[in-house]
Amino acid sequence: xxxxxxxxxxxxxxxxxxxxxxxxxxxxxxxxxxxxxxxxxxxxxxxxxxxxxxxxxxxxxxxxxxxxxxxxxxxxxxxxxxxxxxxxxxxxxxxxxxxxxxxxxxxxxxxxxxxxxxxxxxxxxxxxxxxxxxxxxxxxxxxxxxxxxxxxxxxxxxxxxxxxxxxxxxxxxxxxxxxxxxxxxxxxxxxxxxxxxxxxxxxxxxxxxxxxxxxxxxxxxxxxxxxxxx
Amino acid sequence: xxxxxxxxxxxxxxxxxxxxxxxxxxxxxxxxxxxxxxxxxxxxxxxxxxxxxxxxxxxxxxxxxxxxxxxxxxxxxxxxxxxxxxxxxxxxxxxxxxxxxxxxxxxxxxxxxxxxxxxxxxxxxxxxxxxxxxxxxxxxxxxxxxxxxxxxxxxxxxxxxxxxxxxxxxxxxxxxxxxxxxxxxxxxxxxxxxxxxxxxxxxxxxxxxxxxxxxxxxxxxxxxxxxxxxxxxxxxxxx
Numbered sequence: 171x172x173x174x175x176x177x178x179x180x181x182x183x184x185x186x187x188x189x190x191x192x193x194x195x196x197x198x199x200x201x202x203x204x205x206x207x208x209x210x211x212x213x214x215x216x217x218x219x220x221x222x223x224x225x226x227x228x229x230x231x232x233x234x235x236x237x238x239x240x241x242x243x244x245x246x247x248x249x250x251x252x253x254x255x256x257x258x259x260x261x262x263x264x265x266x267x268x269x270x271x272x273x274x275x276x277x278x279x280x281x282x283x284x285x286x287x288x289x290x291x292x293x294x295x296x297x298x299x300x301x302x303x304x305x306x307x308x309x310x311x312x313x314x315x316x317x318x319x320x321x322x323x324x325x326x327x328x329x330x331x332x333x334x335x336x337x338x339x340x341x342x343x344x345x346x347x348x349x350x351x352x353x354x355x356x357x358x359x360x361x362x363x364x365x366x367x368x369x370x371x372x373x374x375x376x377x378x379x380x381x382x383x384x385x386x387x388x389x390x391x392x393x394x395x396x397x398x399x400x
Numbered sequence: 401x402x403x404x405x406x407x408x409x410x411x412x413x414x415x416x417x418x419x420x421x422x423x424x425x426x427x428x429x430x431x432x433x434x435x436x437x438x439x440x441x442x443x444x445x446x447x448x449x450x451x452x453x454x455x456x457x458x459x460x461x462x463x464x465x466x467x468x469x470x471x472x473x474x475x476x477x478x479x480x481x482x483x484x485x486x487x488x489x490x491x492x493x494x495x496x497x498x499x500x501x502x503x504x505x506x507x508x509x510x511x512x513x514x515x516x517x518x519x520x521x522x523x524x525x526x527x528x529x530x531x532x533x534x535x536x537x538x539x540x541x542x543x544x545x546x547x548x549x550x551x552x553x554x555x556x557x558x559x560x561x562x563x564x565x566x567x568x569x570x571x572x573x574x575x576x577x578x579x580x581x582x583x584x585x586x587x588x589x590x591x592x593x594x595x596x597x598x599x600x601x602x603x604x605x606x607x608x609x610x611x612x613x614x615x616x617x618x619x620x621x622x623x624x625x626x627x628x629x630x631x632x633x634x635x636x637x638x639x
Binding site for chain 1: 430434453554589
């Protein structure tokens with residue numbers, strides 16, 4: 171039979187752990203970190219997960235370098251010249267190749283940049299335009315309901331007439347939608363100014379005019395879930 | 401801090417540097433344009449396995465999710481048996497009157513003006529002289545060898561030319577529907593009712609021009625445009 175001492179080995183004087191001298195300098199660093207870390211985490215999460223950070227500024231490369239700045243800006247084409255379904259349908263359709271050909275059957279026909287257009291026209295294939303503004307599939311949005319009630323194109327799409335390459339200028343998040351559904355007045359404009367991208371609803375008309383639109387068009391946007399999630 | 405052992409010091413500095421990466425990325429995302437696909441942290445059902453309008457569908461030979469009607473079929477309400485209303489043709493001749501579906505009222509004229517401004521003004525100009533912004537730019541492009549790139553632009557007609565004035569409304573309707581010479585078809589963009597509304601407004605413009613040019617008769621179109629009298633008057637009246 172063995173004694174406990176034989177099992178555990180001979181008793182030794184335990185070595186006491188002593189924090190080294192330099193660890194004193196760490197104390198302020200630890201305090202600062204404990205104070206800063208929660209604020210840091212909150213800020214990084216808030217801004218890092220924000221739809222503004224992820225969605226605004228999305229500017230996909232298009233198969234043809236079509237410039238809205240030239241067509242909608244300098245040539246003054248109304249949005250509806252090409253996106254002609256916007257007043258009647260949920261979707262503001264991407265124009266068919268035929269629409270481009272209204273002019274480009276004659277204008278710059280030899281242009282290198284327009285080659286995909288001619289390919290599409292002669293072969294009947296679709297041009298793969300990249301969608302810039304894309305809501306999640308579980309969201310129902312109807313363009314006609316908005317443009318027929320005094321919400322301008324620019325309110326959601328920004329100054330398209332100044333963009334050479336179109337990018338997303340608003341977050342299109344649910345909170346952003348609700349902001350306007352709760353208080354639509356600042357975004358209302360006369361119906362004949364809906365496609366006027368330069369018209370600023372807050373600057374170019376009086377507050378009375380906006381209230382008049384709110385009442386005249388009887389605008390009572392719903393905030394119920396099933397309005398958009400149907 | 402200077403008496404810290406090297407590894408500890410580097411670990412601290414490293415932490416600070418690593419902690420700076422997310423804010424820098426966030427600032428960069430918020431201040432620049434980016435073409436990479438958007439990141440959705442929580443996917444939910446953002447992208448569902450269904451095909452929506454104008455989506456691509458690899459199952460079909462043409463790659464389109466939207467299908468054409470089966471050949472030989474007519475959708476409800478799309479028969480278009482009324483040739484006067486749908487084609488501007490009465491007894492195999494151009495209609496000279498408006499169809500009964502479109503009575504020329506102030507409302508129709510207002511609608512016509514709005515549609516004219518959207519679809520016709522780019523080439524034909526606000527007053528219809530054929531001096532729209534697209535025409536001006538196309539001519540400028542054609543005249544510039546570096547930008548021309550094969551441009552062969554034919555100037556749009558003035559709606560006040562005598563041969564256009566002589567055309568019956570049915571022929572104008574056909575022009576908008578199917579295009580003529582270098583003008584393209586607007587059938588898919590302007591519905592039948594709106595085409596008639598535009599024609600009603602064109603007739604109105606022609607009448608205005610006829611009365612406005614009563615005192616400037618004999619001055620040709622180019623001169624009038626340079627002086628800018630009838631043009632400006634018409635534009636002022638519209639706005």
